[in-house]
Amino acid sequence: MRGRMAQDRTNTPRTRTIKTDYLARVEGEGAMLVKIAGGVVEEVKLDIYEPPRFFEAFLRGRGFTEAPDITARICGICPVAYQMSSCAAMEQACGVEVGGQLRALRRLLYCGEWIESHALHVYMLHLPDFLGYESAIELARDNVDAVAKALELKKIGNELMALLGGREIHPINVRVGGWYRVPRKRELRPMREQLERAREIALETVRFTAGLDFPDYEQDYELVALDEPGEYPIDQGRIVSNRGLDIEVSEYDDHFVEEHVAWSNALHSSLRERGSYLCGPLARFALGFDRLSPLAADSAREAGLEAGERNPFRSIVVRSVEMVYAADEAIRLIDEYEEPDAPAVELEPRAGVGYGCTEAPRGILYHRYELDAEGTILDAKIVPPTSQNQRTIEEDLRGVVERSLDVPDEELSILCEQTIRNYDPCISCATHFLTLEVERS
Amino acid sequence: MRDALPDPRGRAVVARVIGIGNAWRDDDAAGLAVARLLEGLEGAEVLEREGEPTSLIDSWEGAGAVWLVDAVSSGAEPGTVHRHDASDQELPAQLFRTSTHHFGLAEAVELARAVGRLPRRTIVFGIEGKSFDTGETLSPEVEEAAAHVAEAVREEVAACTRRP
Numbered sequence: 065m066r067g068r069m070a071q072d073r074t075n076t077p078r079t080r081t082i083k084t085d086y087l088a089r090v091e092g093e094g095a096m097l098v099k100i101a102g103g104v105v106e107e108v109k110l111d112i113y114e115p116p117r118f119f120e121a122f123l124r125g126r127g128f129t130e131a132p133d134i135t136a137r138i139c140g141i142c143p144v145a146y147q148m149s150s151c152a153a154m155e156q157a158c159g160v161e162v163g164g165q166l167r168a169l170r171r172l173l174y175c176g177e178w179i180e181s182h183a184l185h186v187y188m189l190h191l192p193d194f195l196g197y198e199s200a201i202e203l204a205r206d207n208v209d210a211v212a213k214a215l216e217l218k219k220i221g222n223e224l225m226a227l228l229g230g231r232e233i234h235p236i237n238v239r240v241g242g243w244y245r246v247p248r249k250r251e252l253r254p255m256r257e258q259l260e261r262a263r264e265i266a267l268e269t270v271r272f273t274a275g276l277d278f279p280d281y282e283q284d285y286e287l288v289a290l291d292e293p294g295e296y297p298i299d300q301g302r303i304v305s306n307r308g309l310d311i312e313v314s315e316y317d318d319h320f321v322e323e324h325v326a327w328s329n330a331l332h333s334s335l336r337e338r339g340s341y342l343c344g345p346l347a348r349f350a351l352g353f354d355r356l357s358p359l360a361a362d363s364a365r366e367a368g369l370e371a372g373e374r375n376p377f378r379s380i381v382v383r384s385v386e387m388v389y390a391a392d393e394a395i396r397l398i399d400e401y402e403e404p405d406a407p408a409v410e411l412e413p414r415a416g417v418g419y420g421c422t423e424a425p426r427g428i429l430y431h432r433y434e435l436d437a438e439g440t441i442l443d444a445k446i447v448p449p450t451s452q453n454q455r456t457i458e459e460d461l462r463g464v465v466e467r468s469l470d471v472p473d474e475e476l477s478i479l480c481e482q483t484i485r486n487y488d489p490c491i492s493c494a495t496h497f498l499t500l501e502v503e504r505s
Numbered sequence: 506m507r508d509a510l511p512d513p514r515g516r517a518v519v520a521r522v523i524g525i526g527n528a529w530r531d532d533d534a535a536g537l538a539v540a541r542l543l544e545g546l547e548g549a550e551v552l553e554r555e556g557e558p559t560s561l562i563d564s565w566e567g568a569g570a571v572w573l574v575d576a577v578s579s580g581a582e583p584g585t586v587h588r589h590d591a592s593d594q595e596l597p598a599q600l601f602r603t604s605t606h607h608f609g610l611a612e613a614v615e616l617a618r619a620v621g622r623l624p625r626r627t628i629v630f631g632i633e634g635k636s637f638d639t640g641e642t643l644s645p646e647v648e649e650a651a652a653h654v655a656e657a658v659r660e661e662v663a664a665c666t667r668r669p
Contacts, residue, residue: 208619234555
């Protein structure tokens with residue numbers, strides 16, 4: 065909350081430093097630094113100081129079936145994403161495909177996560193920026209109805225996750241190969257009514273967020289998302305971009321690199337020889353617009369959004385459209401549900417490497433595991449969306465500040481924070497990584 | 506104890522005790538330990554939650570009185586017990602901020618208050634933790650404090666739900 069931020073402005077007529085030591089309304093611990101000298105932006109840093117969490121190291125030596133439950137612990141907001149990417153990778157390593165209703169149920173679970181995660185970000189974390197409040201609590205005092213709707217949406221998302229996953233936060237019913245138990249048709253039916261309500265609130269949310277004031281800023285991003293014919297990207301597909309990237313998930317490491325920068329405990333990703341890129345709602349929307357449900361696409365058009373949208377501040381509207389889609393898709397999946405014969409596909413481990421990538425609410429989440437013949441994890445790599453977006457966030461900060469040099473410091477600082485929150489960064493996810501440098505003398 | 510209960514319409518008050526914490530982060534599980542000590546408590550439902558704020562708000566829905574127990578890390582001696590009557594006083598955010606998501610118990614309570622979804626009586630206990638590392642062991646100071654808090658909650662629930 066802004067009142068708690070330590071803002072340090074050591075300004076001379078030629079230099080301005082805008083620094084926030086403790087970013088509010090993001091998941092995890094981070095800071096921001098912008099240095100302006102002689103009217104030029106000299107330095108921009110998104111400083112992620114949350115300590116590294118070594119998840120990839122924890123995974124070594126564990127059984128392949130343990131990865132979904134261990135990696136789910138990386139994040140309390142998007143555990144399903146970790147479960148889905150790790151399952152996909154393990155199933156590929158074992159040479160099996162999980163399709164039909166088992167896959168449909170996974171997509172349904174994912175819809176629950178999109179709804180709860182987007183509802184939290186749109187209303188509690190991002191909306192206060194647009195309406196000039198320091199926190200969701202202050203916003204709630206003046207906008208009881210809006211916050212009540214947010215809580216209702218979040219609750220419906222949570223309930224869908226609890227219904228399929230066994231509980232709301234870190235589901236316990238997901239396993240490599242499918243599920244421990246699949247629901248009966250009659251168990252899903254009551255959820256349908258709830259999802260209709262969620263869809264209605266999401267539609268109102270699109271109309272409401274479309275009417276906000278957006279800073280005038282656009283960037284010509286390379287947008288990266290999954291691509292699966294006939295489907296809006298969620299749980300599987302090739303990795304594509306608006307600049308011609310079109311690869312199998314297994315080719316990820318040939319095209320993307322991660323590097324350590326001194327000011328961040330999260331690795332920075334980039335596309336080889338091309339640099340920064342953007343993943344998440346804006347990228348999915350641009351690349352998958354033609355695969356939204358008719359209702360979600362109509363709501364987007366009504367909100368003045370097109371596939372060519374490149375203003376990151378309007379991501380709040382895109383997230384709202386994605387909530388309409390997730391509710392609509394969940395209803396379709398429930399309507400078409402047939403109880404499968406078995407809750408999971410039988411599978412045996414084998415030595416090899418498996419790759420998985422799914423669309424976490426914040427963007428693509430890549431997992432790669434190397435297994436031995438018994439299914440023991442020899443090596444693991446996890447690249448969450450916030451790591452991938454770090455560079456683009458810094459470039460946006462630079463771009464926004466360059467266009468706003470006349471803006472007074474306090475206002476500029478708030479604008480910078482809003483710019484970071486356009487990405488709904490999850491710092492807890494981004495600092496899961498392995499590398500630890502030890503200097504000894 | 507100042508006691509506004511039973512409710513003005515004379516109905517029995519729904520009382521709930523909610524232990525909050527992460528079972529795999531040592532002393533962060535203090536709230537869960539208290540909930541386990543109170544299993545089968547007469548007069549109140551006892552729940553365990555991981556602390557996700559909107560789920561917390563749902564968890565006290567319909568209750569007239571709620572006791573929330575969470576681990577805190579304010580720099581006080583490990584095992585120190587903080588008790589706050591949040592029924593009509595803001596919960597100090599600096600104290601109840603053990604979530605790395607910057608959206609923790611204090612925000613859940615204040616958000617619920619803002620939208621009229623906070624139980625009429627809301628009592629919050631914070632148990633000062635020592636270790637928040639990965640693990641399932643409570644520090645001895647915290648274990649002792651959890652037993653004290655469980656006893657205190659037991660007495661408060663009894664006083665509040667006792668028939669006149």
